[in-house]
Amino acid sequence: MxxxxxxxxxxxxxxxxxxxxxxxxxxYSDSDNSLKTxxxxxxxxxxxxxxxxxxxxxxxxxxxxxxxxxxxxxxxxxxxxxxxxxxxxxxxxxxxxxxxxxxxxxxxxxxxxxxxxxxxxxxxxxxxxxxxxxxxxxxxxxxxxxxxxxxxxxxxxxxxxxxxxxxxxxxxxxxxxxxxxDTHYNVTTTFTIEGKKFGLEDKKWLTLTERQKQAYLNRKSQKWYKRLDPFEQKLIDAYLNKFLDGNHYIPTQIRNLPGCRNAYQKRILAYDQNNNPTVLGRYYHSGALVSLIQDKDPTISQQITQENWNQILQHAQDQGIEVMSLNHNTDFIVPFLGNFGEKHIVEPVKRIVGAKRFIYLPINHIGTLTRPIFKNQVNKLVQESTNFYQKRYPNLCDAFIKGTKMDRKKQIEQIKDPKDQDYFNRLEQLKEPAENSDIKNTRIHNVDAVTNNYYADIASNYIACKAVLGQATSTAPVLFFCKSGKDRTGCTSSWGDKNIIGMNHSSLAEDKDIEISRQLVQTGHYQFLASVNGGMPGRFGMKPVRVNTITSNFTQQLFPKAARSTAIDLN
Structure with missing residues (x-):
């Protein structure tokens, strides 16, 4: 219109x-003809x-x-x-x-x-x-x-x-x-698929810890503040109350201050005929946890990253929260332009979070020859899933614990509950790469499935399975991030949400993955978040990310041109 x-x-x-x-x-009413001049x-x-x-x-x-x-x-x-x-x-x-x-x-x-x-x-x-x-x-x-x-x-x-x-x-x-x-919103987008109403809810999650607040209040004696350009110091001074009030997301492009940036808690909802919501799954997403200034004194950034991690633990009430990086763990140096690598993002988070909680899946083209980290976490998820479903599906769970790939597939085919069958199909899609060698996974991602995004499928299946299992058990929640928390993170969020909705509503059409993806893209929810709150005003959409097979149909809607002007060239 x-x-x-x-x-x-x-x-x-x-x-x-x-x-x-x-x-x-x-x-408001679209038919209201009373206009102000x-x-x-x-x-x-x-x-x-x-x-x-x-x-x-x-x-x-x-x-x-x-x-x-x-x-x-x-x-x-x-x-x-x-x-x-x-x-x-x-x-x-x-x-x-x-x-x-x-x-x-x-x-x-x-x-x-x-x-x-x-x-x-x-x-x-x-x-x-x-x-x-x-x-x-x-x-x-x-x-x-x-x-x-x-x-x-x-x-x-x-x-x-x-x-x-x-x-x-x-x-x-x-x-x-x-x-x-601007007012920073808790955003819920509602939509329907085949007459069923769903919702995507992204809410404020993190306020500053007491130590982070003190770092702002005493900023003029702080090393992180002193190393900033005097212009940015003036901006911080002008907006001090906005950082402290707990009502604003820290914008994603402000990358060198205490506090997690562009951080949301996400819930996927389904509504009944009386408009009462049921939570289908939940997770967290944000910008990178690190300070992005690579300083001669590394302790400055290390302190910010550590306190950002403490901020997450405090607000997630720990719960063993797992952290997934979608960045690439490389130094990518372009002559005369600089280092476009993200090793300085991945490695500090890996050290601070610890091996048991850290997942690394580089979903963009750069860095896909590096070794992903996810196998131990998938094995733990399989164990938690079989513990939960053991009484209902003993033969299936035995196949996942000690059977072959063929054993597992045979048992999955016998599941009559569509939701459970979909869950275990996705769990199988995680177990297979967890059993592969690193060399084989690298070959699949870069050669065999070059038109897909193998690592992104692993990431979104893991997020979805954890979110769905988390509605029935105390499995640890997942926080995932990229550099900004809006492009790779936004796409991964849409892929995970598609899986969560699909698992919970298997009665949808046979081509449900495509149909759910189409409806999710048309909500503009992920694109909208990139342009408000912790995003950058007006930059509606994500900058291009390596897509998977399904979302290759929706690249114009996911990656509109308005998203590309985070930098603007002079005439």
């Missing part, structure tokens, strides 16, 4: 009213960036067939009419407004007058509605144009002695900090 400028006015007006009245939990948050001499960005995000979802219900920091997104195309010009409009907002904040922290950037934002909103129907390529170029203008103005007003590229990098950093001005 195309959204006219008039509809945009209406939606912005309603979202402004909604922010002023948290008791209004109802849906002025955009809320958009006045001649001022601009309320948070209100405008909130409204534009809502319009973008409306175009995707998704309606909002907001109360305080709770956001429910209902997929009313899922779309194959998830493109919305409003994602780019959010990015542009956030650039202006970051520039204004940059001026403010240096004691300069940032009114110019508010004026630029107002001028942009004056003509936004007239250009909303233009092509995506127009908006991609529009971002570059506006970004270059803003960098040029910052050069004149704030940074006259710095080159444009350096200012551009500062602007990207500021963009992540000013996202803390």
């Amino acid at each position: 195309a959204v006219s400028p008039q509809m945009a006015d209406k939606e912005l007006a309603l979202s402004h009213q909604e922010q002023e009245d948290d008791d209004d939990e109802g849906y 002025a955009l809320p948050g958009h006045e001649a001499n001022n601009v309320d960036f948070a209100v405008l960005i909130h409204g534009l995000r809502r319009i973008a979802d409306l175009k995707r067939g998704i309606r909002w219900d907001v109360s305080g920091d709770r956001l429910i997104r209902e997929v009313a009419d899922g779309k194959d195309s998830l493109y919305a010009a409003e994602d780019y409009a959010v990015q542009i407004l956030n650039i202006y907002r970051a520039a204004k904040r940059t001026s403010d922290v240096y004691g300069k007058n940032g009114a110019l950037f508010a004026s630029m934002a107002n001028r942009f909103m004056d003509y936004y509605g007239n250009e909303v129907e233009k092509s995506e390529e127009f908006w991609i170029q529009k971002i570059k144009n506006e970004n270059t203008k803003v960098v040029s103005k910052l050069h004149k007003i704030v940074f006259p002695n710095q080159d444009m590229d350096a200012i551009n990098k500062k602007l990207r950093l500021a963009e992540n900090y000013v996202g803390l001005d």
Whole structure:
């Protein structure tokens, strides 16, 4: 459904009213013809960036067939009419407004007058509605144009002695900090598959530990603070209360501070006819646990990583929580450009978490020749599963403990309960690679299954089996992460959720994996999380990840162009 400028006015007006009245939990009516001529948050001499960005995000979802219900920091997104195309010009409009907002904040922290950037934002909103129907390529170029203008103005007003590229990098950093001005939501997206209602719930999970709070309060004496660029120190000072209030996710691109970034607790829900939810599975996901500054004094980053791990243990109440890295444990050096490897992410977490809890599955192309780590954890999962199911399926469990692959498959075929059969099929898909040699697994991933993503299938099957078993037993929960917690993590989350829903509702169509994947992609849930809260404003979607066979059908929806502007080149 195309959204006219008039509809945009209406939606912005309603979202402004909604922010002023948290008791209004109802849906807006698409047939309401009462339109405001002025955009809320958009006045001649001022601009309320948070209100405008909130409204534009809502319009973008409306175009995707998704309606909002907001109360305080709770956001429910209902997929009313899922779309194959998830493109919305409003994602780019959010990015542009956030650039202006970051520039204004940059001026403010240096004691300069940032009114110019508010004026630029107002001028942009004056003509936004007239250009909303233009092509995506127009908006991609529009971002570059506006970004270059803003960098040029910052050069004149704030940074006259710095080159444009350096200012551009500062602007990207500021963009992540000013996202803390927005409400950070607990997000639930509901949708239906063949008449059955499901939900994806991602909620705030981690607040700072007392030691982390003290590290912020006493930051000016802390080594981690002193090593930062003075500009970032000013931003931290300006947003100190946002880090301490417990109501905000630490944005994923702010990578050198105490505290886990972009961290969520996830639940997959199914609803009955009375709209009562049942939890199908749960897990945790986040950005990398480490500080990404590679300092001459390694103890600074080590201390941050250790305390981030303590933060996880505290909020997970330990429970033997397992940690899965989706990064690549390599040093990938490109001449003249630097090291794009992620060994400095994988190795510190491996040391601190310990071998019993640590899983390593490099799901992207780089690093797939390295040795994955998952066999001991799979063997433990098999043991826990057979302990739980022993009375129900004694022959099956014996086959998993001491039988052959053929023995196991024969017993699985005899299971009459579709959910249990699906569970043990996935457990078998884990046991087989656990029994393979490392050389064989490497060959399968890189040669035999080159059009699939073998390691990603292992990761998603493991996450799903642990989540489902965890509803009936005290098996340890799983936290998985990549560098940012939004691209590889977002894709793995969607694959795991597909498995969890499929296991719990085996009555769905025979091609259920494709159908569930299609519905999950159309929710835009994973893509939306990348662009709000701990993500980067307006960057809707994931940057490209090596897909598996099923999701190769949905690459445009998973990896939209709006996600790629975490860096913006100057004209």
